[in-house]
Amino acid sequence: MKDEIAILAEDREHGASELARRSLALLANRAQTSPATSCGGLITELNLIANRLRQTRPSMAPVQNLVGRWQSLLVCLPQEEVASLRPKIVALAQQLQDQSQQAVTAIARQTAALVGRSATVMTHSLSSTVVASFKILKEQGVNAVVTESRPLQEGYRLARQLSAWGIATTLITDAQMGLFVGKAKAIVVGADTLLNDGSVINKAGTLLLALAARRQNIPFYVASETFKRVSASPAQAHLEEKGPEELALEPQPGITLRNIYFDITPPDLISAYITEQGVYRQASELPFFTI
Numbered sequence: 001m002k003d004e005i006a007i008l009a010e011d012r013e014h015g016a017s018e019l020a021r022r023s024l025a026l027l028a029n030r031a032q033t034s035p036a037t038s039c040g041g042l043i044t045e046l047n048l049i050a051n052r053l054r055q056t057r058p059s060m061a062p063v064q065n066l067v068g069r070w071q072s073l074l075v076c077l078p079q080e081e082v083a084s085l086r087p088k089i090v091a092l093a094q095q096l097q098d099q100s101q102q103a104v105t106a107i108a109r110q111t112a113a114l115v116g117r118s119a120t121v122m123t124h125s126l127s128s129t130v131v132a133s134f135k136i137l138k139e140q141g142v143n144a145v146v147t148e149s150r151p152l153q154e155g156y157r158l159a160r161q162l163s164a165w166g167i168a169t170t171l172i173t174d175a176q177m178g179l180f181v182g183k184a185k186a187i188v189v190g191a192d193t194l195l196n197d198g199s200v201i202n203k204a205g206t207l208l209l210a211l212a213a214r215r216q217n218i219p220f221y222v223a224s225e226t227f228k229r230v231s232a233s234p235a236q237a238h239l240e241e242k243g244p245e246e247l248a249l250e251p252q253p254g255i256t257l258r259n260i261y262f263d264i265t266p267p268d269l270i271s272a273y274i275t276e277q278g279v280y281r282q283a284s285e286l287p288f289f290t291i
Helices: 001-011 016-033 041-056 059-072 080-114 128-140 154-164 174-183 208-217
Strands: 120-123 142-145 169-172 186-189 200-203 222-223 262-264 272-275 278-280
Touching: 001 041, 016 059, 016 080, 016 169, 041 059, 041 080, 041 169, 059 080, 080 128, 080 186, 080 222, 080 272, 080 278, 120 128, 120 174, 128 154, 128 186, 128 200, 128 208, 128 222, 142 154, 142 174, 154 169, 174 208, 186 208, 200 208, 208 222, 208 262
Parallel strands: 120 142, 120 186, 142 169, 186 222, 222 272
Antiparallel strands: 200 262, 272 278
8 A cells, every 4th residue: 555655745737637546546446455344444444545645745635625625524424334334335435436537538629719729739747637628628729739747848748638639739848838828828837736825836837937928918728627626725725846866967066956846827827717616707706615
């Protein structure tokens, strides 16, 4: 179990929602394989694992919120025989995974409707919600501009996927954002967390893209499930920092290498939030997620 949690903690290939669904799948699997012989013992073990999962990715609200929702539902289950409790626990996890995936699908449809046909869409990082949107947009004749998204260049993986779908795709370095943003009809990014004031935590570079979009009057859309909303303020936000070795730069005396993975984009730079519940032009209209 420690190995599985470590893999989720170090995962750089999947977005926040996907990691939340993987966390729920891990908990469901443990519910089936745990050696616990009592309901209380099983629930205690699963809660400990769930708490560890929530601690692994503090910048990703879906892991906190969906796993937390699963924990709150867990304690409401009737505790009779451990054998009958296991499938109920698994069913809860599957239900939340399904709801998450359904939200992504709903957002993708709304994004496609908002962007329209034959548009050039620019994005940053690799969001499963944005990928789902492009899967629909490919039928609308769109083009894509994708940033490489250093340090691990997940944008390159996205560009390959879009190209395989027949979408004409331009891949650029992050430093070229300002040069290309004016070529887009819209910017669409995902979100790892929506803060209480509507600020968005996402891959570092998102703030720079939003600033460039505002300068050139290009709409900047955030495609995000409502369960990414938290009550924390920007001042309370935790931005994960990873090892400097990912930058592939040789350390030098007197130089400190930093690799902060996320930044915060304020709501005044966001044209609209595209959620499964609708499109919101004002951060104050966004619904909160309650565990």
